Each structure stands twice: as structure tokens, then as C-alpha cells.
Amino acid sequence: MDSQTHTGATAPQKLYTAAAVQELDRLLISQQQIPGLTLMKRAGRAAFDRLRAHWPEVNRIQVFCGGGNNGGDGYVIAGLAAQRKLPVVVYTAVSPEKLTGDALEAYRFAEREGATMVSDLAELSTADGNAVLVDALLGTGFSGELRAPVDTAVAHINASAAPVLAVDIPSGLNADSGAAGEAVQADLTVTFIGRKTGLYLGRGPALTGEVIFDDLSASDTVYHKVPAHLHRFDGGSLEQLPVRAADSYKNQFGHVMVVGGDHGYGGAALMASEAAARAGAGLVSLASRPEHVAAALTRCPEVMARPVVSGQELEPLLELPSVIAVGPGLGQSPWSEQLLARAGRTEAALVLDADALNILAGGRVLAGVQRDDWVLTPHIGEAARLLNTSKAEVVTDPVAAARAIQQKFSGVVILKGAGTLIAHADGVDLINSGNPGMASGGMGDLLTGVIAALIAQGMTLPAAARLAVWLHGEAGNRAAAEGGQRGLLATDLLSHIRRLVD
Numbered sequence: 001m002d003s004q005t006h007t008g009a010t011a012p013q014k015l016y017t018a019a020a021v022q023e024l025d026r027l028l029i030s031q032q033q034i035p036g037l038t039l040m041k042r043a044g045r046a047a048f049d050r051l052r053a054h055w056p057e058v059n060r061i062q063v064f065c066g067g068g069n070n071g072g073d074g075y076v077i078a079g080l081a082a083q084r085k086l087p088v089v090v091y092t093a094v095s096p097e098k099l100t101g102d103a104l105e106a107y108r109f110a111e112r113e114g115a116t117m118v119s120d121l122a123e124l125s126t127a128d129g130n131a132v133l134v135d136a137l138l139g140t141g142f143s144g145e146l147r148a149p150v151d152t153a154v155a156h157i158n159a160s161a162a163p164v165l166a167v168d169i170p171s172g173l174n175a176d177s178g179a180a181g182e183a184v185q186a187d188l189t190v191t192f193i194g195r196k197t198g199l200y201l202g203r204g205p206a207l208t209g210e211v212i213f214d215d216l217s218a219s220d221t222v223y224h225k226v227p228a229h230l231h232r233f234d235g236g237s238l239e240q241l242p243v244r245a246a247d248s249y250k251n252q253f254g255h256v257m258v259v260g261g262d263h264g265y266g267g268a269a270l271m272a273s274e275a276a277a278r279a280g281a282g283l284v285s286l287a288s289r290p291e292h293v294a295a296a297l298t299r300c301p302e303v304m305a306r307p308v309v310s311g312q313e314l315e316p317l318l319e320l321p322s323v324i325a326v327g328p329g330l331g332q333s334p335w336s337e338q339l340l341a342r343a344g345r346t347e348a349a350l351v352l353d354a355d356a357l358n359i360l361a362g363g364r365v366l367a368g369v370q371r372d373d374w375v376l377t378p379h380i381g382e383a384a385r386l387l388n389t390s391k392a393e394v395v396t397d398p399v400a401a402a403r404a405i406q407q408k409f410s411g412v413v414i415l416k417g418a419g420t421l422i423a424h425a426d427g428v429d430l431i432n433s434g435n436p437g438m439a440s441g442g443m444g445d446l447l448t449g450v451i452a453a454l455i456a457q458g459m460t461l462p463a464a465a466r467l468a469v470w471l472h473g474e475a476g477n478r479a480a481a482e483g484g485q486r487g488l489l490a491t492d493l494l495s496h497i498r499r500l501v502d
């Protein structure tokens, strides 16, 4: 959760890979003539000031320093604390003799100011007082698996009850992908010069705690020289639906048709339909197995439920909608494949989800089809199937996976997760939204309905995808705030979707 507050519309945040941030670092030193040590001092000062602001009662700190410049930032923090008579102990994970360059200068500063240095974790105790732990073990230079003794230092930090500030990035978290094995669980992460993509992807959101960014007074010129890897949107930076004119009428707001609901899966199709209605679509119809029609009429009479026994029966219905969402409760039977094949040939914009994606991945239906006017919404497993690769591969580099699916199928790809990626022809966007309570059946069906409704109301596919992902997650957060996460049900979100879409 980024602490930046939003008073009005703001630009999306730029996210960078570790390599890009190191390029920014290099440019700052070469173009802006800012010595590396000055950058390190600014980084350490920024982190120290944020530590004092976040924990005003702190009365001692323990800094865990690695062997590189992340450790260097830690030594600056320790020196500043000692200067201000704030008791500080530094755990030197790598012997100071091995330090070089700016990190060695920073170590000398901490030593001159009287910071206590220990090389044995057993000498550290946080039993009493308001201690804060500072993780300066690894930053953007981390690669591979955690090596000793950093792994034991990470475990020591995580075993402590004391709050943790991570310098630049929690140690053990991959700065690009957000993948992590053993990694520091931080309460606050202060990151410098460029926001790393890994802070907002995969395990990043769970490990960073609050993220605070400090540009260390870098000038805009360097940012123009290094392209961002992702653009991160939040509530303040999203394109919204236009205000409705007084003389509006329902056809102006499009017609969404949901195609799904095979035997036993009527609920998914109905939830997607109701979500489309609650997100403002002018008309919503549902094409599903006949046994679901009665329940649909009872639950939501505003949805025009139509029984479909075969693909032929679906054909005449496909002329009506401007957007067709195929997938919720669709199943993978011959019936399911027939419906996807026919829907896939219409002029309407498409949203493909769940089993529609699994059928598409099978290659028998719509093989080789690329459309600019469809949105695919895979989760990690469906993405792996669409790319004919493993889930582990997708988790290792989710941005590459989202891009690859977009290149293979064209259109817009939403790769769902704690950080959701939206890949389109002009790049890849990221939205952090939702909460663990949303890991339950039906949540994806709601998102599908909201995406379709926003497209039906005239938004471009990328803008509709971004707003739908944010709105869906925000509805989940508000529903969880109202009644808890564990028992959160998809239909709890509907009333919040209605409020948020206004």
C-alpha cells in the first residue's frame, strides 16, 4: 500500500526493473554529477527520517548490513542514529574488511559516530524497549537463493516481534518479478530513485508493508532517459466513466451478454451477469443451460436469461449484444466449445475468462485467432496453459508472461494476482487491489461482468480493464472492511460495485 495520498487526478507511477534503476543511478552520478556517496547519504537520511516519523517512540535500532551498497545505506542510517545519541547496534553480515567504495566510506562514518558493531546474531536482543530493526542486507543486487549468513539474518529478523524497516526492498524479494523464497517481512519499505516492479508484484505486496518512495532529489531529465517497465495506476490516476446526461436512455449504455453456465455452474454465469448490470450496462442477457433460467429470473429479473441447448440456438442471440463475456461457468464440454466458437466469430467485443481461456489454450477452438477487441483475463494457471508453460515460469516473470499472451492473442490481457498486470498494445500496466478475502469462488466472474459493462458503456478496452480491476478490488476491500475477509463472498461486492461505478 503506497502512502502517497491523492487529492485529484494524478499521473500513474513509473515502475522500473533493478537494471533500469541501476541505470538511473549511473546517470545521476554521471549526468547530474552527484557522487555515489552523496546518493548513499541521501538514501540513508531518507530512510532514517522515515523511520523516526513512522515510529516516533523508537528508543533504539538494530541495523542488519550486507556487503554491498544496500548495506552502505544501512551504515549511513546507523551513523545518523549514533550522531543523535539513538542507541544503535549494527549486525555486520559481511565482514567490514570486505567492504569497498561507498559502502566502506559509510561503514567508516558509522564507526566514527560510535555505532556498536557485532558479527554474531546472538549478541542482538530486542527483548525490551521500542526497538526497530533495519533490513539493509540486500537490495537490487540480490540474485539467486539467499546465501549464508544472510539467510540466518533474515530468519532472525522475521523471528523478532520488533517492527522492521526494509531499505530499498525487503531482502530476499526479487526486485523485478516479486518472486521470493525466504525474505524479510517488513512493516515499511523506503525505496529510492525508482520504484522497483517487484515491490508491487507476486509476493511484493505481502512483504513490503507500506511503501514510501524517495527520488533522492533526482531531476526529471534522468527519468526521461530510462523507460519505465510498467505504469502503476491507482484510484486517482484512472480514467472514469463519463457523467450521464439527463436525457440518457438504456441503449446508450450497451448490451452485455454473458455466455456460460453449463450443468452445475449456473451461479458463476449469473454472478457475472449481475455484476455487469450493477456496473451500469444498459441491458444484460445471459445465455446458459435451460435449468438455470428460472433461478436467474428469481435472483435478478433485470437480467434477460435465455436457455441455450446448442450452438445453433445461440446464433440468433449473438446479433443483440455489443459485448459478449464468455467463460463464467462455461465448462469444457462440446456444448461449451460450440458456444465459444460461435461467440468468437461475432462482431461484438469479447471478454474471455475461466474455461473459455482453457478451451482457447487447447487450440481446437478459435485456433490462431487474434483480435484487437477482446480481453483475456487469465489467472496464473490459465496463463500457463495459454503459453503452454508451467505456473512456476509465469511466477518467475509475470510481466513477460502477460506480454507473451498479448503478443500471441493480441487484444488486452489481464493477468490476475495481488498485483494485477494489464498488457496491451502500448505497454503493461499494474494495479494493486483487493485483499486475501477475495481468494474465493465467484470473484473472477464478477470482474468479468464489470469489464464487459465498462466496455459496453464506451470505454476503450485498456481503460475498461484498468478501471474494472481497480473497482473490483476496491469493492472487495470495502466489503471486507464491512464484515471481515474470511467469510467474504463474491455477491457481497455487488452493492459496492454499484456505489463505486457512480
Ligand SMILES: NC(=O)C1=CN([C@@H]2O[C@H](COP(=O)(O)OP(=O)(O)OC[C@H]3O[C@@H](n4cnc5c(N)ncnc54)[C@H](O)[C@@H]3O)[C@@H](O)[C@H]2O)[C@H](O)CC1
Binding pocket: 021, 022, 024, 025, 039, 040, 043, 066, 067, 068, 069, 070, 071, 072, 073, 137, 138, 139, 140, 141, 142, 143, 144, 145, 146, 147, 148, 150, 167, 168, 169, 192, 193, 194
Ligand atoms: N539507485 C538507487 O536506488 C540507489 C541504490 N543504493 C543502494 O544500493 C543498493 C544496490 O547495491 P548493490 O551493491 O548493487 O547490491 P546489494 O547491496 O543489493 O547486494 C549486493 C551484495 O549482496 C550479495 N548478494 C547478492 N545475492 C545474494 C544472495 N542470494 N545471498 C547472499 N548475498 C547475496 C552480493 O555478494 C553483494 O555483497 C540498492 O538496493 C540501494 O539500497 C544507493 O546506495 C543509493 C541509490
Ligand SMILES: [K+]
Binding pocket: 070, 135, 136, 137, 138, 139, 166, 167, 168, 169, 170, 171
Ligand atoms: K533490504
